[in-house]
Each structure stands twice: as structure tokens, then as C-alpha cells.
Amino acid sequence: MRNNLKALLALCLITLFSFQAFAQTGYRNPIIPGFNPDPSICRVGDDYYLVTSSFEYFPGLPIYHSKDLVNWEQIGHCLTRDSQLPLQKVNASGGLFAPSLRYHEGVFYVICTNVSAGGNFYCTATDPAGPWSEPIWVAIDSIDPEIFWDEDGKTYFVTQGNEGIRVTEIDIKTGKVLSPEHLVWGGIGGRFPEAPHIYKKDGFYYLLLGEGGTEYMHSATIGRSTSLFGPYESCPLNPILTHANRRGQANQIQGVGHADLVQAKDGSWWMVFLGFRVTHQWAYYHVLGRETFLAPVDWPKGGWPQVNGNGTVSLNMEVPTLPLHPFPKAPVRTEFNEEKLGFEWQYLRNPIRENYSLTERKGWMRISASPYTLDEAESVSSILRRQTQHDFTAATLLEFDSLSENEEAGITLIQNNSHHYDLLLKKSGGQYTVQLRVKVGSLSYIAGEKQVNGNKLKLKVEGNPSQYSFYCAEPDSDQYSELGRLDTRYLSTEVAGGFTGVMIGLYTSSNGKDSKAKAYFDWFDYSVKE
Incomplete structure (x- = not known):
């Protein structure tokens, strides 16, 4: 009898620990609070890395690390030297706009725009904690750049233009432009189509955008094509993320958009995006800046991504998560x-x-x-x-x-x-x-x-x-x-x-x-x- 009780107790403990490790539910938004806008994310093995905009602040472009997409710690900045980031006399909200973070063949890339000095560039590192290289400049007049490596071995620079998203081949070693710019998609008609990210999945090129401006009408939209250069078909669910509707109008989180997608090691898909928390119900104000939020995504094979069921999110997300790996709290x-x-x-x-x-x-x-x-x-x-x-x-x-x-x-x-x-x-x-x-x-x-x-x-x-x-x-x-x-x-x-x-x-x-x-x-x- 005693041995049976010990075995039963051991089984209960194993079941409890397994449940805690593999069936955890719920997290709180935002996942990175305070002024952390324009998030971009990549996964390498079991690790997730994320970068956000920093504008006139130095060092530039904070880099964060996570094991579970919910808990994050800062591990450094991309731009830590004056030679990388000239900000002298830069006006408020000048400087660094909308970075993208990518990993390709053992190298991390941060792609960004210094709107006050130099324009578009990217830096490289083998360790996301740094050090990062000097900027490699790309002579394309735009903002919100992204690098996409296609299966043909070519490298493309993806950027925002006033009329829509443009794709241009570049030399990844030098940043030299190798082809004319191709206008590929203008979104669904919202103002300021921006924040482009391209994903190759199930034979389609999916192009994710932010539209509506980075205020209360912000949203994320997506299109797809069998060719990188289009034409792109608009998702019938567009916008796939927004609070600029009746469903989102009373939400404390507003201005959601400027998103990026990542597939976890278990095959699940997730979206990181910016939003802001308002402080008054009927007269909206926000003081914390645009922050980084997280939502689960259902993306069936050959289908369209659906964000958190109905394209909205909440502060308390009662959804299954990856096994949680919290970091120690910062001291007061x-x-x-x-x-x-x-x-x-x-x-x-x-x-x-x-x-x-x-x-x-x-x-x-x-x-x-x-x-x-x-x-x-x-x-x-x-x-x-x-x-x-x-x-x-x-x-x-x-x-x-x-x-x-x-x-x-x-x-x-x-x-x-x-x-x-x-x-x-x-x-x-x-x-x-x-x-x-x-x-x-x-x-x-x-x-x-x-x-x-x-x-x-x-x-x-x-x-x-x-x-x-x-x-x-x-x-x-x-x-x-x-x-x-x-x-x-x-x-x-x-x-x-x-x-x-x-x-x-x-x-x-x-x-x-x-x-x-x-x-x-x-x-x-x-x-x-x-």
C-alpha cells in the first residue's frame, strides 16, 4: 500500500509539473511596457529577439530577449557608438524610425532609418547582444525598411513609399541597389501604408502592412501573391488587427498596428504590434507612448492569418501560451x-x-x-x-x-x-x-x-x-x-x-x-x- 501511495504521489507531481510546463494559460499586455513602439521580432531556435524604435534617444534601438514571447529582458542596444548614430541637434521624435530585426545564415540584421542623418541602413551581428557593425547605407529614399531573402538566392529591400510598398534587389554585402524599385501593393486604401514585412508560406508571399496612421485609426492589413512583385490579393478579413471600429472603441488599448509575425518552435503563430493605453474613457490621452503588445494568430495551411479570433486584443489575454520562462524582477x-x-x-x-x-x-x-x-x-x-x-x-x-x-x-x-x-x-x-x-x-x-x-x-x-x-x-x-x-x-x-x-x-x-x-x-x- 505504501509503495502504491508513493507511486500515485509521484504520478501526481509529474502531471502537475507537466501541466505547468506545457499547458499554461494567460498573460498580460503589453508585454514590453512604456515607450517601445514599432516592434519587430525573429526566432532562432528556442530564443526570441525583438527590437523597437528609439527616435532621439541614445543608445539607439533596444534589443530584447525572450524564451516564451511573454516575458522579456533587455540585452543591449543595436547602436551604441556615436559613429553609428549621429543625433546632434535632432528634433524631438526625429532620429530612428521603425526598425526590422531578421536572422539569416548565422547573422542578425537590424534594418532601420535615421530620418535625421543618412536615411536607410542596416547593421549586422552574430550575437544580438552586440557588438553590432557600423551602418551599411542603402540609397533608397523611404522609411520602414525590411530585408527579405527569397528562395532564388537574391536579397530584397522592402520599404514604404507614399503610394505603397516597394521592393528592390540589393547587394547584401555592400547595400548597393541592383534593380529599379517595384511598387507591389498599396494596401486596402488606408492612409500611410507602412511597416512592411514579407513572409513566404505555403507557396504564397504574404505582405503585412500597417495602415491608417499611427494614431487611433491604426490597423494591420495583409495581402498575398504567388509572385514577390504581385499582384497582391487583399485578405477578406482585412484589417486583421484594429481597434478603430465599434468592437474596439471602448478598449483601453488603442492605436494597434505596425505588426510583425513569428512562428514559435511548436508551430504556433504569434503577432507583436504597437498600441497605446489611454487614461480617460471619454477624453482619450496617452502618456506612456506606444508600447509592444502580443496576440495569438491562427494561420492554417494555405489560408489567411486570423489575429486572436476577431482582430482585437485585451490587457488580460486568457489564451494558451508557450511554457513560461520569467526573468528575475528588476530591483526597485x-x-x-x-x-x-x-x-x-x-x-x-x-x-x-x-x-x-x-x-x-x-x-x-x-x-x-x-x-x-x-x-x-x-x-x-x-x-x-x-x-x-x-x-x-x-x-x-x-x-x-x-x-x-x-x-x-x-x-x-x-x-x-x-x-x-x-x-x-x-x-x-x-x-x-x-x-x-x-x-x-x-x-x-x-x-x-x-x-x-x-x-x-x-x-x-x-x-x-x-x-x-x-x-x-x-x-x-x-x-x-x-x-x-x-x-x-x-x-x-x-x-x-x-x-x-x-x-x-x-x-x-x-x-x-x-x-x-x-x-x-x-x-x-x-x-x-x-
Whole structure:
């Protein structure tokens, strides 16, 4: 009897572990939260890799890795050197648009457009974590490029034109254009046909597009042909993904489109795409930027792909998943004890490197003041990371060595150089003062102000879907004083424009004058409510 019980228990445990490994259900969208638009994906064996757009931020084009399509961790950036990515004086939402990530014969390719300097290019690597090559430029005037290798051994550059999608043969070693551009398909009539991806399946060339513009009318459409150059037949289900209809009109997720497809090792198909989460039911605003979402796809042999049954998605996806492989959660606190900043941190444009140090004072991030301000399209002295959820807390301990009243340092919530909220420490009348400053278009004013006892201060920001609240405290105290509360909507894309999302930054500036001021940040906390 005892042996039978042991055998039964062992069988139950095996069944339980097997169920957990192979029959897991459900995940939460977005899979990569915060400003991570234009996702493109590829699979190599059991591993999945994904890239998103980064616009004016440096390093450029974050690279993510996953084992299950649901859980992702950043493993690097494609463009980490100034020679790869010139961003000097690039306007907000300039720089890098819409990358594509592909793998071919042992080599990874990231294909992209620097709309501010150089145009279309691709970089290569044998390890997606890098290092990546210098850009190989392609002399085709367009955006949203893709590389497609056909069965005839030729390599084709696929791009967006105003009238539709174009296909051109290139030399993959040099980027040289080898043929005229062929207009192959203009989509189903939506504006801005873009984001082309081509897949060869069951004897057909399938061409996936984004249409309708990357706002509320966005969608994904698909056509197919027996020839790469068309003509392409439109899918009878088009658009295969959209929330620009009655079915999607009340969904918190809006603007879905700009998609890419991947087949998992088990044969299932999945789609990654951008979308954004709105914060008000009847007056839509979004502050987090366009994020990366995931949906299952039913794609029968010889048929058309159908996204999540009806072409819509939800925040909570109750669908079967691959066996889940979560990564450890990122720590709330950054101690600035490492030799380099984590991948989550970026700079506004190419950094002036001597303005930053993690070694001058061990355990502190030193940022030296530059004359540039957050109002300018310049290399502002700042390090920034994405706001990834509406409900969050961000805090830091700042020590500011300043001699002049034109110098300041603190935390910024920045959508672009004309829309940001700043919680800053500065001298005023010989005393240190903490200020809450608002910059919204042509309006700039001080929303809150308080004298403090010295040059060392805790600063804190708390966010929810409708408001940001700003606080300060003495360095050895957890008794925070409130400076003010500001509406999130004035940092939304609907108000500020552009293609990015809110970034949370630590910064210092001398407001147009030469300066020797230095800001030292002891730690930075970032926590979210899921």
C-alpha cells in the first residue's frame, strides 16, 4: 500500500509539473511596457529577439530577449557608438524610425532609418547582444525598411513609399541597389501604408502592412501573391488587427498596428504590434507612448492569418501560451555602484561623456551641468528611463554643488523639449530652494516652491492615470512635503505630439552659461503598481 501511495504521489507531481510546463494559460499586455513602439521580432531556435524604435534617444534601438514571447529582458542596444548614430541637434521624435530585426545564415540584421542623418541602413551581428557593425547605407529614399531573402538566392529591400510598398534587389554585402524599385501593393486604401514585412508560406508571399496612421485609426492589413512583385490579393478579413471600429472603441488599448509575425518552435503563430493605453474613457490621452503588445494568430495551411479570433486584443489575454520562462524582477533601487548604467537608462541625443561619472564618487551618479536646457534640442546633461506604468513612484537623493542662481538639478518628467515637468533644486537669494516647474508649449511657470535647509534633498514623484504628485524631504527623513499636483494629460501625445512617451530623468543645467556645478545622485528608486 505504501509503495502504491508513493507511486500515485509521484504520478501526481509529474502531471502537475507537466501541466505547468506545457499547458499554461494567460498573460498580460503589453508585454514590453512604456515607450517601445514599432516592434519587430525573429526566432532562432528556442530564443526570441525583438527590437523597437528609439527616435532621439541614445543608445539607439533596444534589443530584447525572450524564451516564451511573454516575458522579456533587455540585452543591449543595436547602436551604441556615436559613429553609428549621429543625433546632434535632432528634433524631438526625429532620429530612428521603425526598425526590422531578421536572422539569416548565422547573422542578425537590424534594418532601420535615421530620418535625421543618412536615411536607410542596416547593421549586422552574430550575437544580438552586440557588438553590432557600423551602418551599411542603402540609397533608397523611404522609411520602414525590411530585408527579405527569397528562395532564388537574391536579397530584397522592402520599404514604404507614399503610394505603397516597394521592393528592390540589393547587394547584401555592400547595400548597393541592383534593380529599379517595384511598387507591389498599396494596401486596402488606408492612409500611410507602412511597416512592411514579407513572409513566404505555403507557396504564397504574404505582405503585412500597417495602415491608417499611427494614431487611433491604426490597423494591420495583409495581402498575398504567388509572385514577390504581385499582384497582391487583399485578405477578406482585412484589417486583421484594429481597434478603430465599434468592437474596439471602448478598449483601453488603442492605436494597434505596425505588426510583425513569428512562428514559435511548436508551430504556433504569434503577432507583436504597437498600441497605446489611454487614461480617460471619454477624453482619450496617452502618456506612456506606444508600447509592444502580443496576440495569438491562427494561420492554417494555405489560408489567411486570423489575429486572436476577431482582430482585437485585451490587457488580460486568457489564451494558451508557450511554457513560461520569467526573468528575475528588476530591483526597485539603482545604487549607482556599477561601472556602467543599466540598459534601461538612455541619454537625450549623443551624450557629452565627460559630463557623467560613476567613479568620481563611489556609489553616486555625477552629472555635470551644461549650458543646455530641457527646452532645447541639444545634448542635455541627463540620464532617463521610461515611465512604464501609470501608477508609479520615482525618487532620488540629490546633492547639488552649485555657486550660481542660474544652476539647477533634479528630476524631470519629459515628453519632449516643449512639454515637461521639473522638480528641481537651485539657489535663490542665497538660499537653496526646491521648485516645481511646468513647461507646456509656450507656457512656463513655477507651480510650487519651498525653501530647504541645504544642498542635499530627497525628491519624489508619484503618478496615477490622471495626476503626477511631487514631493521633497530632508535627506535623513521620510516625511515628504508636497510641492504640487499636475495633470498627466499635458504630457500626453495628444497634447505634446510626437512619437515617444514620458521619460523620467535625472538632470542638471546651468541655463545658457558656463558652469562648474555638479549634481550627485546617491540612488534612484522606481516602483510600479501592476
